[in-house]
Amino acid sequence: PLYAKQGSFYCLPGEWYSFPSGHTMRAAFFCPMLPRYLSWSPAPATMAVWAVLVAWSRVAKGRHFPLDVLCGFMLGLVVGS
Numbered sequence: 001p002l003y004a005k006q007g008s009f010y011c012l013p014g015e016w017y018s019f020p021s022g023h024t025m026r027a028a029f030f031c032p033m034l035p036r037y038l039s040w041s042p043a044p045a046t047m048a049v050w051a052v053l054v055a056w057s058r059v060a061k062g063r064h065f066p067l068d069v070l071c072g073f074m075l076g077l078v079v080g081s
Helices: 022-036 043-060 066-080
Strands: none
Touching (some): 022 043
């Protein structure tokens, strides 16, 4: 997209393609995991919003296709549960 130009960043050739999205997978992994250790009651909702924003940012920046992000999210939830 026009608003996500990556001209000022240098990326290795293999860095452009990744399935599933590792950033999204790690964010989704902490959704069920972290609230178990926190006594703060809004933790699950906060973690879910954070994970969705991470997933959206990967697509918005043009770094992943939506399927990469969806699979990373699902895999992170399964492993974190």
